[in-house]
Amino acid sequence: MSADVPVSAGNAKPTAAAQPPTTFGSDLPVWPQVDFSEFGEVESRPLSRVQKLTAQYMSRNWVMIPHVTHQDDADITALEHQRKARNAAGEAVKLTLLPYLIKAVVEALKAFPQFNASLDGSGKNLVLKKYFHIGVAVDTRFGLLVPVLRDCDRKSVAELAAELQAISLKARDKGLSMAEMSGGCFTISSLGSFGGTGFTPIVNAPEVAILGVTRTQEKPRRGADDGIDWRQVLPLSLSYDHRVINGADAARFTARLAELLGTVEALEG
Incomplete structure (x- = not known):
C-alpha cells in the first residue's frame, strides 16, 4: 500500500509496530537553543510568575x-459628547469609555446568547450562561491581569465606572486573586490609551469571544448637502471561536454593538 494513502480506523489492522497516538503538537521541532551572546552583548531577565502563567494559557488558547x-x-460621536458632559458636570468617578463598552457588550450578549457561552470539557455541549460577568484586561507591573466584573446587567454606567476603577487600582498595586479573575463570560481588551487601529486579541478560554478596541479616530462621513461631517469612530476587533461562532454571527454581533454605542439612551443608567 502506498504510504500516502490514508487507512481508516475501521479497516486498519494492529501490528507490533503500531504506536500510541501522539499529543497534538508533540511532533513539532524542538525550540531552538541559541547562545545569543555569540552575536553581541545581551542581558537575561527571568519572566515573572504572571508572565509565565499568561504564556502558558495564551499558548494553549x-x-x-x-x-x-x-x-x-x-460611531461614538454622540456617546463621547454625553460622556464628556457628564464628567464636566462633576461625576463622582470619571467616566471612561470602558463602562459604556461593558453596557453595550451585555446588551449584545443578550441579543446573541451563543456569545455568552462556553464549550464544556468534552467539547460536545454548549453551556449557555444566564449571567453577565465581564472581564477587562488590565496592564500591570505584574503582567496582564483580567479582573471580572460580576452581574454587569444590573449595574449603571456610574456603578461600573466606580467598580472598574477600584479593581484596576488593586490589580496594579497588589495584584488579584484567582477568584477575582474567574467566572467571566466575555472579555474586553482596550488599547485606546496606547493607540493602534486594530489587533487580534486571543480568546480567553473557556470563553468563546473577546472584544479588542483601539484609539478613537476622527473620520469623515458624508453630511448634509454632500458636505463633510467629521465623526469620532471607534475601531472594534472581535476574535471568536469558530467552532461555536461563524462569520455571519460575528458581523451581526459587532453591528449590534456599533448600533448600541451610537445610541446613548440605550446605555444610560
Whole structure:
C-alpha cells in the first residue's frame, strides 16, 4: 500500500509496530537553543510568575481554539459628547469609555446568547450562561491581569465606572486573586490609551469571544448637502471561536454593538 494513502480506523489492522497516538503538537521541532551572546552583548531577565502563567494559557488558547477576528467601526460621536458632559458636570468617578463598552457588550450578549457561552470539557455541549460577568484586561507591573466584573446587567454606567476603577487600582498595586479573575463570560481588551487601529486579541478560554478596541479616530462621513461631517469612530476587533461562532454571527454581533454605542439612551443608567 502506498504510504500516502490514508487507512481508516475501521479497516486498519494492529501490528507490533503500531504506536500510541501522539499529543497534538508533540511532533513539532524542538525550540531552538541559541547562545545569543555569540552575536553581541545581551542581558537575561527571568519572566515573572504572571508572565509565565499568561504564556502558558495564551499558548494553549491560540493552539486549541480556531481563531477568527472580525473588524468593524462604531460611531461614538454622540456617546463621547454625553460622556464628556457628564464628567464636566462633576461625576463622582470619571467616566471612561470602558463602562459604556461593558453596557453595550451585555446588551449584545443578550441579543446573541451563543456569545455568552462556553464549550464544556468534552467539547460536545454548549453551556449557555444566564449571567453577565465581564472581564477587562488590565496592564500591570505584574503582567496582564483580567479582573471580572460580576452581574454587569444590573449595574449603571456610574456603578461600573466606580467598580472598574477600584479593581484596576488593586490589580496594579497588589495584584488579584484567582477568584477575582474567574467566572467571566466575555472579555474586553482596550488599547485606546496606547493607540493602534486594530489587533487580534486571543480568546480567553473557556470563553468563546473577546472584544479588542483601539484609539478613537476622527473620520469623515458624508453630511448634509454632500458636505463633510467629521465623526469620532471607534475601531472594534472581535476574535471568536469558530467552532461555536461563524462569520455571519460575528458581523451581526459587532453591528449590534456599533448600533448600541451610537445610541446613548440605550446605555444610560
